[in-house]
Amino acid sequence: MDFKLTxxxxxxxxxxxxxxxxxxxxxxxxxxxxxxxxxxxxxADLIETSTHKYPTQTALARQxxxxxxxxxxxxxxxxxxxxxxxxxxxxxxxxYSMPGLTDQVIDLLHEMIFHPLIDNNTFDEPTFKLQLNNxxxxxxxxxxxxxxxxxxxxxxxxxxxxxxxxIPSFGQLTDLPQISAESLVQTYNEMVNSDQVDIVxxxxxxxxxIVEQFRRFEFKPRQEIKQELFYHQxxxxxxxxxxxxxxxxxxxxxxxxxxxxxxxxxxxxxxMVMNGILGGSPLSKLFVNVREKASLAYYASSQHIxxxxxxxxxxxxxxxxxxxxxxxxxxxxxxxxxxxxxxxxMQEVKDGIINQYxxxxxxxxxVIEQTLLDKITRTHTESSALxxxxxxxxxxxxxxxxxxxxxxxxxxxxxxxx
Amino acid sequence: MDEQFYQHLNETIYSKxxxxxxxxxxxxxxxxxxxxxxxxxxxxxxxxxxMPVGKDELVTVPDGVAHFLEHxxxxxxxxxxxDLFGQLxxxxxxxxxxxxxxxxxxxxxxxxxxxxxxxxxxxxxYFSASxxxxxxxxxxxxxxxxxxxxxxxxxxxxxxxxxxKDPMHIDIAGTEESIAQISPADLYATYGTFYQPSNMNxxxxxxxxxxxxxxxIEQNQATKRFAAPTSPQVQFELNDSEGNDVIPFRTLEMDxxxxxxxxxxxxxDQIESGMDGLQYRLTVELLLDILFDDTSDNYLRLYNNEILxxxxxxxxxxxxxxxxxxxxxxTNQPERFSDEIISILESATQQIETATSQFENIKRxxxxxxxxxxxxxxxxxxxxxxxxxxGANLMDEITALAAIKIDDLYQIVPEFVQSQGISVYQIVPxxx
Numbered sequence: 013m014d015f016k017l018t019x020x021x022x023x024x025x026x027x028x029x030x031x032x033x034x035x036x037x038x039x040x041x042x043x044x045x046x047x048x049x050x051x052x053x054x055x056a057d058l059i060e061t062s063t064h065k066y067p068t069q070t071a072l073a074r075q076x077x078x079x080x081x082x083x084x085x086x087x088x089x090x091x092x093x094x095x096x097x098x099x100x101x102x103x104x105x106x107x108y109s110m111p112g113l114t115d116q117v118i119d120l121l122h123e124m125i126f127h128p129l130i131d132n133n134t135f136d137e138p139t140f141k142l143q144l145n146n147x148x149x150x151x152x153x154x155x156x157x158x159x160x161x162x163x164x165x166x167x168x169x170x171x172x173x174x175x176x177x178x179i180p181s182f183g184q185l186t187d188l189p190q191i192s193a194e195s196l197v198q199t200y201n202e203m204v205n206s207d208q209v210d211i212v213x214x215x216x217x218x219x220x221x222i223v224e225q226f227r228r229f230e231f232k233p234r235q236e237i238k239q240e241l242f243y244h245q246x247x248x249x250x251x252x253x254x255x256x257x258x259x260x261x262x263x264x265x266x267x268x269x270x271x272x273x274x275x276x277x278x279x280x281x282x283x284m285v286m287n288g289i290l291g292g293s294p295l296s297k298l299f300v301n302v303r304e305k306a307s308l309a310y311y312a313s314s315q316h317i318x319x320x321x322x323x324x325x326x327x328x329x330x331x332x333x334x335x336x337x338x339x340x341x342x343x344x345x346x347x348x349x350x351x352x353x354x355x356x357x358m359q360e361v362k363d364g365i366i367n368q369y370x371x372x373x374x375x376x377x378x379v380i381e382q383t384l385l386d387k388i389t390r391t392h393t394e395s396s397a398l399x400x401x402x403x404x405x406x407x408x409x410x411x412x413x414x415x416x417x418x419x420x421x422x423x424x425x426x427x428x429x430x
Numbered sequence: 431m432d433e434q435f436y437q438h439l440n441e442t443i444y445s446k447x448x449x450x451x452x453x454x455x456x457x458x459x460x461x462x463x464x465x466x467x468x469x470x471x472x473x474x475x476x477x478x479x480x481m482p483v484g485k486d487e488l489v490t491v492p493d494g495v496a497h498f499l500e501h502x503x504x505x506x507x508x509x510x511x512x513d514l515f516g517q518l519x520x521x522x523x524x525x526x527x528x529x530x531x532x533x534x535x536x537x538x539x540x541x542x543x544x545x546x547x548x549x550x551x552x553x554x555x556y557f558s559a560s561x562x563x564x565x566x567x568x569x570x571x572x573x574x575x576x577x578x579x580x581x582x583x584x585x586x587x588x589x590x591x592x593x594x595k596d597p598m599h600i601d602i603a604g605t606e607e608s609i610a611q612i613s614p615a616d617l618y619a620t621y622g623t624f625y626q627p628s629n630m631n632x633x634x635x636x637x638x639x640x641x642x643x644x645x646x647i648e649q650n651q652a653t654k655r656f657a658a659p660t661s662p663q664v665q666f667e668l669n670d671s672e673g674n675d676v677i678p679f680r681t682l683e684m685d686x687x688x689x690x691x692x693x694x695x696x697x698x699d700q701i702e703s704g705m706d707g708l709q710y711r712l713t714v715e716l717l718l719d720i721l722f723d724d725t726s727d728n729y730l731r732l733y734n735n736e737i738l739x740x741x742x743x744x745x746x747x748x749x750x751x752x753x754x755x756x757x758x759x760x761t762n763q764p765e766r767f768s769d770e771i772i773s774i775l776e777s778a779t780q781q782i783e784t785a786t787s788q789f790e791n792i793k794r795x796x797x798x799x800x801x802x803x804x805x806x807x808x809x810x811x812x813x814x815x816x817x818x819x820x821g822a823n824l825m826d827e828i829t830a831l832a833a834i835k836i837d838d839l840y841q842i843v844p845e846f847v848q849s850q851g852i853s854v855y856q857i858v859p860x861x862x
Contacts, residue, residue, distance in 0.1 A: 028461075029461065030460075030461035030462065031805045032439075032801060032802065032804050032805050033801075033802045033805050068730060069724065069729075069730055069733060070724070070725060070726075070727065070729070070730040073723075073724040073725045073729075074725045074788070074791065077723075077725045077791050077792065077794075077795040078791050078794070078795075079798075080794055080795065080797070080798030080801075081794065081795035081796060081797065081798025081799040081802070082798065102802070103798070103802075104798045104801050104802055108438075108439070108801050109798060109801070138734075142733075142734065142736070145736065146739045146740060149688060149739060149760065150739070150740065150741065152687040152688060153686075153687055153688055153741065153760055155687055156580050156686045156687060157579070158578050158579075258685060259685050259860075260578045260685075261574040261575070261577040261578050262571065262574040262575045262577075262578055293516075294512055294516075295512070295513070295516045303568065304568075307564050307567035307568055308567075309571060310568065310571035310572045310574075310575050311575075328571065328575050329571070330571070356517070360513075360516040360517055360519070363516075363517075363518075363519030364516065364519060364521070366519065366538075367519045367520060367521060367536075367537060367538050367539075368521070370463040370464065370538040371463060371464040371521075371536055371538060373463050374462045374463055374464045374807070375806075376805060427578070
């Protein structure tokens with residue numbers, strides 16, 4: 013059920029008795045800019061640290077803990093050209109905890125969103141400094157996860173010069189010095205007053221009470237976002253290739269292709285099936301031929317991001333096998349393009365996608381995420397229709413989609429401890 | 431078939447022991463699309479010295495055999511179990527820990543056929559010299575990948591301090607050298623000894639009819655012949671049960687951006703298995719929450735002094751034959767971190783007194799988190815620890831947790847927290 017709270021602020025309630033927990037997701041969407049990504053990432057950290065009523069981290073943590081072990085927190089994400097700041101809560105249903113728990117959680121979300129620790133137009137300085145340091149450290153530490161590091165390097169290589177998508181959704185170190193406790197108040201005001209807001213509530217709840225509770229939130233009317241949601245970029249004339257050496261036991265070879273097919277477009281289902289055949293499942297060509305048969309890799313997989321048109325392949329290999337692996341990957345891509353795969357494989361991949369989709373309906377956080385995507389992309393598809401679309405994908409569809417793959421970038425992280 | 435209804439949690443569990451000794455438990459979930467099943471063998475990486483079934487002398491197999499066996503179970507002479515699950519639209523996987531090996535499946539349809547595939551591939555071994563050789567390449571890559579993961583190195587570095595001469599300090603997958611020695615004969619010997627139905631249990635959660643499901647399994651088992659059950663004889667004795675072998679401190683250099691530190695506390699007390707063991711585990715978990723969770727004064731003080739940050743985590747692990755707690759963070763002040771954690775542990779009794787007012791809140795939060803797990807078929811099934819906790823399931827755990835009093839925390843401190851069991855492992859950025 014959908015309710016408009018004011019212009020640009022919508023509430024969606026899904027009443028179900030399937031779960032013993034309730035979920036609330038409040039999504040603030042805005043067009044990403046060169047300066048707002050890192051600032052919003054830091055803002056998300058400050059919002060979950062303290063508020064006026066709960067001015068220390070411990071005071072807020074104790075309040076959350078008193079709510080029967082509720083999870084209440086924030087995170088940031090990216091959907092195409094949009095940057096999303098999310099406030100999320102997950103907590104035990106009143107029936108299995110105590111009467112009034114849902115109301116108390118919503119009160120706390122209100123406090124966090126409307127009463128952050130801002131006085132005289134500045135965030136509390138010690139809290140700000142500490143969270144700034146923490147964000148800096150955590151961004152630095154991400155480089156220690158080599159699989160993640162290689163994926164980030166590939167993105168940087170793939171996206172066009174000056175593309176905002178080079179900036180990770182959690183921000184970048186070089187932006188941090190430009191952010192102050194005062195400037196972040198500006199970021200906060202924009203978020204709370206101008207962002208497009210979607211609230212999704214799921215659980216065994218009283219719908220009327222939920223609507224009344226959220227009507228109390230002091231959201232002002234705001235304009236709907238007009239900018240195109242999906243990200244597009246021109247093809248690079250020549251593929252970009254780089255390599256780097258680090259003291260590692262396992263090398264990483266990651267490849268990027270452009271595949272300009274977007275979420276819920278006519279070929280979207282065929283793209284999911286194509287990905288499943290090429291590298292998106294344990295039955296896939298990459299998994300079977302690179303990992304299982306040739307024993308060349310511990311992992312070899314592919315993924316497609318349906319909001320920015322990037323298709324990538326990642327492998328963990330021995331440095332000395334790089335040329336062989338790259339060749340073998342190319343063979344798998346060519347095989348899919350020419351329809352060199354069995355009907356059985358395609359059927360199994362389809363069944364696997366449908367199985368994954370249906371099992372996703374049993375995970376409440378997944379259901380609210382899907383609902384949110386539907387609202388943001390203004391698409392809504394019944395489960396049965398989605399499953400039908402997957403079933404209808406033909407070999408010709410898969411070949412058509414695969415033939416649109418354009419090789420764009422290769423990143424090689426060379427390990428020399430072998 | 432036994433049936434137990436937990437009224438306050440609105441869940442019912444059904445269980446039946448098959449004639450061959452396999453324990454089957456079913457928890458139906460109304461409204462769910464998925465069915466999750468996990469078949470667990472009471473056998474893990476530390477069970478390397480044992481009496482092979484039908485023999486009268488102990489053998490020691492190379493490190494990593496349990497995990498190797500898990501990988502190799504999927505591959506048969508003329509097919510791969512992955513493909514069979516694929517044809518039935520199911521997801522399947524497996525994992526090995528120190529003391530157990532589990533095979534699992536998740537599916538929305540063809541549940542009967544999927545359960546047959548699960549039981550059949552785990553109960554019909556096929557190992558050949560050539561498939562064993564090939565697997566060494568794949569597992570070798572897996573070991574290498576973990577070697578580059580600083581958090582993994584930190585964890586096993588600490589285990590190397592806590593249990594320097596016990597098998598827990600060795601990677602569950604073994605080492606490149608140890609897996610090179612694995613032969614089909616090793617796999618058959620371990621398989622025959624540990625993969626007996628009486629040493630296994632099957633836990634099913636989801637959209638199923640319990641009576642029908644148990645019938646299916648009985649039919650499947652009736653088609654197979656098993657040797658008379660024997661109880662696997664494993665030799666597992668700690669090198670030094672008093673912990674005189676604990677290495678207090680080691681450090682490692684790696685290419686990382688900030689130092690990482692982990693403080694470990696090895697339990698030197700002997701714990702009964704069964705419900706007492708479960709009670710012990712829950713009490714220690716509450717103790718750690720009261721000392722260190724983000725509602726504690728300790729956490730705020732260390733956080734504000736930048737001795738720890740959001741990467742801070744702690745955990746208590748209790749498995750067959752050993753138990754320990756660990757505390758870790760990325761920090762620019764690794765020495766201060768370990769000093770502070772150790773001093774909080776050593777003054778645990780006073781710490782509980784200071785935080786008494788927090789006890790009910792912390793216990794309620796833990797109860798809430800556990801009730802939340804009832805929404806996850808995986809969590810319900812994976813929580814089952816068999817004999818270790820006397821066959822207790824997640825609902826039993828929730829009931830046991832609700833009964834714990836603050837006095838239990840006071841009692842457990844002198845048993846669990848002993849200075850002899852404390853150790854520190856650091857990973858610091860490599861100097862150029």
